[in-house]
Amino acid sequence: MEKILQVKDLHVSFSTYGGEVKAVRGVSFDLHKGETLAIVGESGCGKSVTSQSIMKLIPNPPGKITGGEILFKNQDLIKLKEPAMRKIRGANISMIFQDPMTALNPTLTIGDQIMEGIKQHEHLSNDQAKRVALEMLNLVGIPNPEIRLKQYPHQFSGGMRQRIVIAMALVCRPDVLIADEPTTALDVTIQAQILDLFRDIQKKTGVSIILITHDLGVVAQVADRIAVMYAGRIVEIGSRREIFYNPQHPYTQGLLQSVPRLDMEKAELIPIPGTPPDLFLPPVGCAFAARCPYAMEVCERVYPFQTQLTNQHAVDCWLQDERAKQLVSKI
């Protein structure tokens, strides 16, 4: 499959009064054409920062991309100057934010907000732009688009607004769509509709989606591949099947155990004890070691190499080491 986007060893940090917070510490992944890659992890693990770095929307200062490469169609976005980056934003890579209630400008009509994206990137007449906008509203399932185009955001419900935000993001037919918690602010039935919409759109347009979420339920519904992030690093990445049925990293296992499921034997959830590490002073070794039930001495001293389990499934954990396997099997 064609790789549309490659992130290589991305480092992002924020300077604060307390010092430098290393929010993303070496994230690498590939995004293939037409797939949905989900990035999951708890709050503060760096998943949103990663996605905003791809768009180069990290507020600078205080944020700064301190290393790595983001290759989009063989050009490194990190090296790109702001005006050139602006041509890519919205046109080739676009983004959807969490809360549809605040993501739309309350003083402009929906039509205006959808059309300004196309007008920015493609030289279209007003009529042509309007036709594209109508087409988009149809695509995302908004009835009476002609009338709706002239209305303001406050005249729409939350689910409708998220559809409009999606229409806005897709209007230039981007290659990559980054959705940062697109369903978190919606109630469950609307969530399901929006997720259906994502799948539908992907089928019709072939867009690659990066889905940022902490909701494993959402991931199970739409993701082709899943990257699990912890403390600024991807600790495990694999196909949906591999992550859900054969999780290899103790953190992934912990995450899955802490989610309620209908087929659970006991009605009890198993939480992961402890809290994520402070990213002012990230641990030298594996960041999860302090909370890990299988932690060994080596875990705290040296960060584990990535072990490639199948051609898609990879994990950063010392348990994959031959010596550790023998150790665990003895116990």
Add this chain to the structure above:
Amino acid sequence: MNTYYMKRLVSMIITLWLIITGTFFLMHSVPGSPFNEERRTNEAVQKNLEAYYNLDKPLLVQYGNYLKQLVQGDLGPSIKKSSQTVNDMLGRGFPVSFELGFYTLLVAIISGIALGVIASLRHNGFIDYLAMSIAVIGISIPNFVMATLLIQQLAVNFPIFPVATWQSPKHMVLPILALATGPMAIIARLTRSSMLEVLTQDYIKTAKAKGLSPVKIVFKHALRNALLPVVTVLGSLAASILTGTFVIEKIFAIPGMGKYFVDSINNRDYPVIMGTTIFYSAILIFMLLLVDFAYGILDPRIKLNKREAK
């Protein structure tokens, strides 16, 4: 749609009537009369004068007469300057005050908003601090100090502009500058804080993610949302500037309305007090109406005339 305007009109008239009534009785409850002066006048002459201006009648009768006269659009004669009517005085003074006020507002609004926007875009940078220092100076220096300072520097030391009077555009520069600094500073500070808030909103992030240029983001997406609080203060600011500011008009010898305000109260010139107060109130009420319209234009969520708001 029409019901809203009707309601609005009725409430404006009631407001004005309350102001008229309040002012009328307050004014008469203050001891003294237009004819009480240090220089004693003849008892009989004073009686005659009071009778001539109907000041010897019971207060309620006077009130009734005044209202009757007012409904016909007549604000009455000035007691102190017996050759003039209040209508004449306002008719002569207001255009001048309005001209001064209009340009002052224009300068204050444009420079204030520009300063505020620039400061917010360079938040916590050198330009921000510079702009806000200017704003603090503008707020804290009273306009009469500013006026004398401007006259000293730009009219006396470096005779670029004339010292006083109201004739050509060149004459207007100093009074407008002196009068505009205060409102400009207020507008600049408000614009800045409001812009800073708007710039952190999600829809600004969305606009950036669309690849819009910074200019478009600021003017199309941010500024319009940031202007609501600014418009709120503009109503009362505009009313007070347009109806003349006594001190500035005095310093620059501008024949505006401001001096009638102060003179009339010192002189107990009842019809002039009433006339200027009513006029000022009417302008203020009108400005507040304009502000409400401006809200509706700036923010579609605020609908003035639709019943759907219920």
